[in-house]
Amino acid sequence: MLALLEAQGGAASRAELRSVGLTRGMLVREVRQGRLAIDGAAVRAIGSPPGRLALMRRTLANAAPMATLDGMTALEFVGLEGFTDERVHVSIPKGARVHRRRPPVAVHELRWWSEDDVRLRDGLRYVAPPVAALRAALWADTVRAGETILAMAAQQHVVDPIDLAEAADRLPRLPRRTRVCFAVSEICGGAESIAELDLGAACRELGLPEPTRQRRLRRPSGTYYLDAEWRDYKVTLEVDGIQHLLPDRQQRDLLKHNEITLSGGTHLRATTSAVRDRDLRTFGQLREALRRNGWRG
Numbered sequence: 001m002l003a004l005l006e007a008q009g010g011a012a013s014r015a016e017l018r019s020v021g022l023t024r025g026m027l028v029r030e031v032r033q034g035r036l037a038i039d040g041a042a043v044r045a046i047g048s049p050p051g052r053l054a055l056m057r058r059t060l061a062n063a064a065p066m067a068t069l070d071g072m073t074a075l076e077f078v079g080l081e082g083f084t085d086e087r088v089h090v091s092i093p094k095g096a097r098v099h100r101r102r103p104p105v106a107v108h109e110l111r112w113w114s115e116d117d118v119r120l121r122d123g124l125r126y127v128a129p130p131v132a133a134l135r136a137a138l139w140a141d142t143v144r145a146g147e148t149i150l151a152m153a154a155q156q157h158v159v160d161p162i163d164l165a166e167a168a169d170r171l172p173r174l175p176r177r178t179r180v181c182f183a184v185s186e187i188c189g190g191a192e193s194i195a196e197l198d199l200g201a202a203c204r205e206l207g208l209p210e211p212t213r214q215r216r217l218r219r220p221s222g223t224y225y226l227d228a229e230w231r232d233y234k235v236t237l238e239v240d241g242i243q244h245l246l247p248d249r250q251q252r253d254l255l256k257h258n259e260i261t262l263s264g265g266t267h268l269r270a271t272t273s274a275v276r277d278r279d280l281r282t283f284g285q286l287r288e289a290l291r292r293n294g295w296r297g
Contacts, residue, residue, distance in 0.1 A: 010044055010045040010051070010054045011039075011042055011043070011044045011045070011053075011054035011055075011057040011058050011061075013042055013043070013057070013060075013061035014027070014042070014043055014061075016123065027043070034046055039058050039061075039062070042057065042058040042061035042062055044058065052076065053077075055088055055104075056069055056073065056077065056088055056124060057123075057124065059088045059090060059105050060090065060124060060125065063090055063092065063105075063107065064092045064096040064097050065096075066092055066093060066096055066115070067090045067091070067092050067096075067107075067125070068090065068091055068092070068118050068125040068126060068127055069088075069089070069090060069124060069125065069126040069127065069132075070089050070090060070091035070108060070126070070127040070132055070135055071089035071091070071106075071108070071127075071132055071135045071136040071139050072085040072087075072089055072132075072136040072139075072140075072149065073085070073087070073088050073089040073090070073126075074089070074126040074127045074129065074132035074136075075129060075132050075133060075136060075149070075153060075158055077121075077124065077126050078126070078129055078158060079156070079158060080152060080153055080156060080158045081156065082152060082156075083148065083149055083152055086104050087104045087105065087106045088104060088105050088106065089106050089108065089135075089136075089139065090105060090106070090107050090108070091107075091108045091109075091110050091113060091127065091135070092107060092108070092109055092110070092113070093109070093110065093113045094109045094110060094111045094113070095109070096109070106139075108135070108139065111172075112170075112171075112172050117131045128167075129153065129158050129159045129163075130159050130160070130163040130164045130166070130167040131167050133149065133150055133153045133158070133159050133164060133167075134150075134164070134167055134168060134171060134180060134184075136149045136150075137149050137150050137176070137180045137183070138174060138175075138176050138177075138180060143176060143179050144194070146176065146179075146180060146183075147179070147180075147183045147194055147197055148194045150164070150180070150183050150184065150187060151183070151187065151191065151192060151193050151194045151196070151197060154187045154191075154192055155192040155193060161184075161187050161188045162188070164184050164187065164188070165184055165185070165188050168180065168181050168184045183197055186200050186201075189210075189212075189213065190212060190213030190214045191213055192213070192214055193239075194272075195227075195239040195272040195275055195276070196213055196227060196228065196239065198272075198275045198276045199211070199227075199228055199237070199239060199275050202275060202278050202283065205278065206278070206283050206287075207297060208283065208286065208287060208290065208297070209230060209290070209295065209297060211228035211229055211230050211237065212228070212229050212230075212231060213226075213227065213228055213229075214226065214227070215229050215231075217256070217259065217260075219259045221255045221258075221259060222252070222255060224252070224255075224256040224259065226238075226256075227239045230290060230293075230295075232294070233266075233289075233290050233293035233294055233295050234263075234264060234265040234266060234293055235265065235266045235267075235268070235286070235289045235290055235293055236260055236265060236266070236267050236268070237267075237268045237269070237270060237286060238253065238256070238257075238267065238268070238269045238270070239269075239270055239271070239272055239275055240253075240269055240270065240271050240272065257269075266289045266292070266293060268285060268286060268289055270282045270286075
């Protein structure tokens with residue numbers, strides 16, 4: 001019993017504990033002695049630090065039998081890092097009974113719910129990452145937050161862009177569907193960050209040709225990835241987020257800049273805020289670089 005609780009982050013369902021020999025009488029005794037606490041259909045160990053995994057287990061134990069971790073919670077369960085959502089997102093088929101609905105649990109009753117999308121790991125049901133990523137984008141507090149989740153899931157290789165596109169084809173007509181599908185198409189084109197999604201949208205809005213993204217550049221000094229490249233015009237653009245301020249990253253950026261210059265290319269740099277806000281000075285420089293190198297747009 002203790003080994004099971006320890007392996008599961010300090011929580012288990014009553015059914016799981018019964019399967020390892022914990023009888024009702026033994027459970028009552030453990031509760032009276034202050035070692036265990038009952039939380040509906042779940043049991044938690046007293047004194048174990050409250051963690052996300054334990055909260056997920058307690059949530060599923062107290063939800064409908066078909067309840068499944070979904071959205072941002074499913075992505076977190078399979079390893080997505082860097083995006084915070086304190087809620088535990090659970091999906092169920094429309095009309096299924098939910099035993100408990102209490103914060104921080106968010107229960108989503110879906111007509112477009114399929115058991116084919118469900119996976120099982122370590123005794124927990126979760127929605128396959130491509131579908132979970134799309135739902136996370138639809139359920140996010142803002143459209144931009146949803147686009148960020150999709151970009152992060154692709155960047156961290158939690159989802160494969162091709163699988164994401166196939167799942168997007170099955171999306172019903174819902175609010176944000178157009179924006180979500182558009183972000184997916186950008187990711188399939190190579191965008192791996194919200195800044196790169198912004199760049200593609202800005203180029204279309206301002207009448208500039210769209211770049212290719214994340215091309216690998218091998219040089220004697222190292223291997224680099226180009227954020228955006230207009231290869232026909234030998235123009236590249238680096239979009240600098242806060243990580244570019246780190247000393248090691250600055251050195252790599254300088255080496256990349258030098259390699260592109262030595263090869264006869266034009267290398268521009270822009271901040272993420274300039275790209276996001278469509279800064280006309282920044283895009284004016286990009287337009288000028290493209291024209292100087294043969295673009296006739």
